[in-house]
Amino acid sequence: MSGRITVDEAAVLWREASDEELQRLAQEVRNRWHQPDRATYMVMRIINYTNVCVAQCDYCAFYVLPNQEGGYVLSRDEVFAKIDELVELGGDLVGFNGGFNPRLPLDYYADLFAAVRERYGDRVEFYALTIAEFVYLADRAGLSHAEAAARLRDAGVHWITGGGSEILTEDFRSRHAKFKYTVREYFEAQRAIVESGMKTTATMVIGFDETLEERLEHLQRTRDFQDGCLADGYDGLFSFLCWTYKPYGTALGGREISPREYWRHMALSRIFLDNVKHFRTSVLTQNEEAFRALDYGADDFDLPLEDEVTQKAGARIELDLEALLAVPRRLGYRVEYRRAERPAALAS
Numbered sequence: 001m002s003g004r005i006t007v008d009e010a011a012v013l014w015r016e017a018s019d020e021e022l023q024r025l026a027q028e029v030r031n032r033w034h035q036p037d038r039a040t041y042m043v044m045r046i047i048n049y050t051n052v053c054v055a056q057c058d059y060c061a062f063y064v065l066p067n068q069e070g071g072y073v074l075s076r077d078e079v080f081a082k083i084d085e086l087v088e089l090g091g092d093l094v095g096f097n098g099g100f101n102p103r104l105p106l107d108y109y110a111d112l113f114a115a116v117r118e119r120y121g122d123r124v125e126f127y128a129l130t131i132a133e134f135v136y137l138a139d140r141a142g143l144s145h146a147e148a149a150a151r152l153r154d155a156g157v158h159w160i161t162g163g164g165s166e167i168l169t170e171d172f173r174s175r176h177a178k179f180k181y182t183v184r185e186y187f188e189a190q191r192a193i194v195e196s197g198m199k200t201t202a203t204m205v206i207g208f209d210e211t212l213e214e215r216l217e218h219l220q221r222t223r224d225f226q227d228g229c230l231a232d233g234y235d236g237l238f239s240f241l242c243w244t245y246k247p248y249g250t251a252l253g254g255r256e257i258s259p260r261e262y263w264r265h266m267a268l269s270r271i272f273l274d275n276v277k278h279f280r281t282s283v284l285t286q287n288e289e290a291f292r293a294l295d296y297g298a299d300d301f302d303l304p305l306e307d308e309v310t311q312k313a314g315a316r317i318e319l320d321l322e323a324l325l326a327v328p329r330r331l332g333y334r335v336e337y338r339r340a341e342r343p344a345a346l347a348s
């Protein structure tokens, strides 16, 4: 394959290419950066610090509204206890993810992240927020995205991930998550994060009611964003992670897509997003089936210990990490642990 593919060519590939052909083309792109038989992984825990949320996305089984029964905010001691447990189990990456809780201002987060950085230093890395939460907090604080990014960076934050993106088309957003953010806001915020010196990532979730055209629009917007970052001298997106919608207990409902559809989508994304280095497959939502995506262009994955958001919607977490790692090994991969990188711009 020479050059990059267009949206129209991607649609043809999706409809007509065999699994083997998608695998071959995806591995061709993967091999530009990675050894063919090597895969890397991290052990991580997502800490859902609050389930109170006003965004009311119809695909979410996790949130409760303010003043509704069952809402919580974790105390700092509870957060530390969860991180300590992760470290004991051999992990060193935390992802903070919660709802749009109107009672928690940006300063609450800055103080929490500063406390985590002070207690753990560089022994533990953390994804501080998703872009979705970041947009909400900046807006509530009356700050520009650049000002909010600087506030968090100065509190010791290195990463704000591209989480909460689901499908990045305005139509999808207004169908399912109209109070969350607009696509324009999402990318403006992400650009501010890149310019602040922090690191960020691309994500995607498939399996709602999105069309092929919407999936491809998401990929096109992501590729364009990364082109812009690279042209301006930034590293831009560290990785692309795609996972699948879990429909249980949600207002939207629906059915899960098959593992094969997920693998094919991973391959198509790997072929299309030829400017993002790392492709991460989702053990959280695909369990053992996730590892087959390594044959479809993925090179990296997390072994998660906890994520209430997806668990509430039906995700099952396997804590026998050696049993999980045996699966990619059986597929012929050398699996190696990797630590989260510190952004070069924030190196001390």
Ligand code: SF4
Binding pocket: 053, 054, 055, 056, 057, 060, 061, 062, 063, 098, 099, 100, 132, 177, 180
């Ligand atoms: S997906 Fe996130 S933003 Fe949307 S309702 Fe759930 S917790 Fe809130």
